[in-house]
Amino acid sequence: MFRQISLIVFAILFLSACSKETPEVDDYDPARDYFTFANTDAFVTEHLVLDLDVDFEAEEFRGLAILTMRRLDPEASEIILDTRDLTIAGASVLTAGNAEPAEHRFGETHATLGTPLVITVPAGTGEKFDLVIEYKTSPESSALQWLPPELTAGGKFPMVFSQSQAVHARSWVPLQDTPALRITYEATVRTPEALLAVMSANNDPLTPRTGEYHFEMPQPIPSYLLAIAVGNFYFAPLGEDTGIYSEPELLDASVYEFADTQAMLELAEEMYGPYDWGRYDLLVLPPSFPYGGMENPRLSFITPSLLAGDRSLVSVIAHELAHSWSGNLVTNATWRDGWLNEGMTSYIESRLMEVIYDRNRVDEERVLMYRELLLDLEEVPEHMQALAPRLDDTTSEDFQGGIHYSKGQMFLEYLENEFGREAFDAFLEAYFQEFAFGTITTEGFLDFLELKLLSQEGASVTREQAEQWTYGPALPESAIVPESENLAIAASMAQAWAGGEMELVDVPVADWSPQATIHFINSLPDDISFEKLGELDAGWGLSDTRNAEIGRTWFIQVATRRYTDAYDELEAHLNRYGRGRLIAPVYRALAQNGEDRDLAREMFERARGAYHPITVGWIAGGFEDEE
Numbered sequence: 001m002f003r004q005i006s007l008i009v010f011a012i013l014f015l016s017a018c019s020k021e022t023p024e025v026d027d028y029d030p031a032r033d034y035f036t037f038a039n040t041d042a043f044v045t046e047h048l049v050l051d052l053d054v055d056f057e058a059e060e061f062r063g064l065a066i067l068t069m070r071r072l073d074p075e076a077s078e079i080i081l082d083t084r085d086l087t088i089a090g091a092s093v094l095t096a097g098n099a100e101p102a103e104h105r106f107g108e109t110h111a112t113l114g115t116p117l118v119i120t121v122p123a124g125t126g127e128k129f130d131l132v133i134e135y136k137t138s139p140e141s142s143a144l145q146w147l148p149p150e151l152t153a154g155g156k157f158p159m160v161f162s163q164s165q166a167v168h169a170r171s172w173v174p175l176q177d178t179p180a181l182r183i184t185y186e187a188t189v190r191t192p193e194a195l196l197a198v199m200s201a202n203n204d205p206l207t208p209r210t211g212e213y214h215f216e217m218p219q220p221i222p223s224y225l226l227a228i229a230v231g232n233f234y235f236a237p238l239g240e241d242t243g244i245y246s247e248p249e250l251l252d253a254s255v256y257e258f259a260d261t262q263a264m265l266e267l268a269e270e271m272y273g274p275y276d277w278g279r280y281d282l283l284v285l286p287p288s289f290p291y292g293g294m295e296n297p298r299l300s301f302i303t304p305s306l307l308a309g310d311r312s313l314v315s316v317i318a319h320e321l322a323h324s325w326s327g328n329l330v331t332n333a334t335w336r337d338g339w340l341n342e343g344m345t346s347y348i349e350s351r352l353m354e355v356i357y358d359r360n361r362v363d364e365e366r367v368l369m370y371r372e373l374l375l376d377l378e379e380v381p382e383h384m385q386a387l388a389p390r391l392d393d394t395t396s397e398d399f400q401g402g403i404h405y406s407k408g409q410m411f412l413e414y415l416e417n418e419f420g421r422e423a424f425d426a427f428l429e430a431y432f433q434e435f436a437f438g439t440i441t442t443e444g445f446l447d448f449l450e451l452k453l454l455s456q457e458g459a460s461v462t463r464e465q466a467e468q469w470t471y472g473p474a475l476p477e478s479a480i481v482p483e484s485e486n487l488a489i490a491a492s493m494a495q496a497w498a499g500g501e502m503e504l505v506d507v508p509v510a511d512w513s514p515q516a517t518i519h520f521i522n523s524l525p526d527d528i529s530f531e532k533l534g535e536l537d538a539g540w541g542l543s544d545t546r547n548a549e550i551g552r553t554w555f556i557q558v559a560t561r562r563y564t565d566a567y568d569e570l571e572a573h574l575n576r577y578g579r580g581r582l583i584a585p586v587y588r589a590l591a592q593n594g595e596d597r598d599l600a601r602e603m604f605e606r607a608r609g610a611y612h613p614i615t616v617g618w619i620a621g622g623f624e625d626e627e
């Protein structure tokens with residue numbers, strides 16, 4: 001995923017973290033996934049077959065999930081699967097062609113984890129068997145957003161798409177929903193004839209539109225990478241192995257914006273070893289897609305808010321592509337090790353951007369990243385500031401804001417600086433080779449780091465120093481603070497203009513990157529007058545910008561400062577996008593400026609119908625918390 005998790009979500013965590021009582025006997029196991037009900041020590045899934053009808057009228061998927069399972073514990077007689085809001089019509093066990101009905105019941109529902117589905121395995125079932133589950137999803141499925149035609153770019157056809165990470169796959173497939181397991185899958189999906197289905201699998205750009213589509217995913221993936229979308233999608237190639245799916249209305253703009261994708265793919269292979277997944281395509285979704293991007297293998301799902309017209313926001317594409325190695329190929333064993341997915345991906349993203357574009361641009365993005373990290377560190381409680389914090393409190397899946405992204409990136413930049421780029425690149429390539437198609441814990445990473453680098457003669461980093469990053473709060477003193485000359489100039493001009501020492505027309509914004517513009521806005525002094533803000537808005541057209549990141553930055557300032565002249569445009573921004581990163585901090589700034597909580601809630605009530613269920617959960621959760 002791409003840096004999206006909103007500050008609002010942190011508040012949920014604070015409450016739960018503070019109120020949690022220490023258990024008398026501490027049996028915390030850092031390697032255990034606390035976000036699943038599945039008894040993976042007794043049974044594991046190896047393969048999944050889906051056979052689904054996509055019903056837009058009922059807003060549900062209906063059909064079969066067939067899990068090829070292996071029994072690890074000969075004594076075990078019950079399989080526990082993860083589900084959320086699923087209706088189960090029946091279950092049976094297939095061995096050697098014989099189907100035998102299997103009893104099933106639901107356990108107690110948990111707000112974050114969903115509802116365990118307990119299936120009794122018939123006596124005599126062998127070590128390997130197929131578990132067949134007939135089921136349907138609910139219109140409330142937390143992974144799926146059902147879009148009526150008016151919420152799509154074309155306005156003529158409905159659409160549905162999934163977001164499974166972190167714990168939402170269970171809301172459209174009954175399964176063992178944990179990153180600790182990998183499965184291969186195949187699927188048959190029936191849709192209205194005019195529409196095309198795509199999945200995180202072998203999409204064929206030449207597939208005829210028949211209303212029945214078949215998919216295979218031969219590489220084993222963790223369940224959070226299961227993905228599907230059905231809509232009026234068309235394909236356009238970018239390069240030999242890369243292309244774009246989107247509604248026809250967005251296709252040309254997407255091809256222009258993401259033209260460098262093939263070059264990024266080839267560069268990443270040069271640096272980190274072969275791309276093991278076949279094609280790499282992008283699916284550009286409507287504005288309600290909750291994230292910047294989601295690294296669904298072979299087919300990253302992408303927000304259209306990146307279509308700025310100047311390729312200024314494509315670091316998200318570098319990020320999602322980088323996940324093909326960090327995350328999809330080598331996967332965090334549990335969500336507590338999420339920094340191994342996100343921090344390493346942010347690091348690689350930055351490396352790719354440096355070669356495809358240039359060092360100045362990367363430095364600008366790193367300075368903005370660092371600023372957001374410092375804000376996060378002010379909000380996140382100390383014990384959650386570790387890269388790998390204790391994580392057995394399942395109150396919230398989004399637990400530490402952007403810390404695992406940015407602090408993780410800075411940890412790897414520190415290691416690169418200490419060992420030199422050549423040695424560190426070789427380390428990463430070896431890491432991907434060693435752990436390919438497997439999972440890894442923070443401890444496993446540290447052991448491998450020790451083996452390959454820390455134990456070398458003359459190594460300048462000790463294990464203890466590395467563990468300060470993974471287990472300690474805040475940023476170690478050894479962190480390399482990002483600097484950008486361009487942004488330093490933008491910040492000093494913000495001060496000079498606000499202080500009346502220069503005219504706005506003399507600020508060379510036309511020559512600046514959007515990142516410099518963002519930094520200028522963020523650097524305005526607290527006591528700047530509304531008159532000045534009005535002059536800036538009129539001069540630079542901030543309230544009407546189509547650059548989503550500039551809009552985000554501006555409207556956070558508008559809300560924080562209660563610059564009510566721009567509230568109409570602020571609400572338009574909240575209606576234009578559904579990506580959490582772009583809107584959640586604006587709602588939060590409005591709700592917390594001391595005056596406008598009710599207004600924020602009213603705006604949310606007016607806009608929420610167009611948001612994805614995950615986004616609605618974040619923002620509604622923020623309001624509940626503050627009361």
Ligand SMILES: [Zn+2]
Nearest residue numbers: 001002342345
């Ligand atoms: Zn990511």
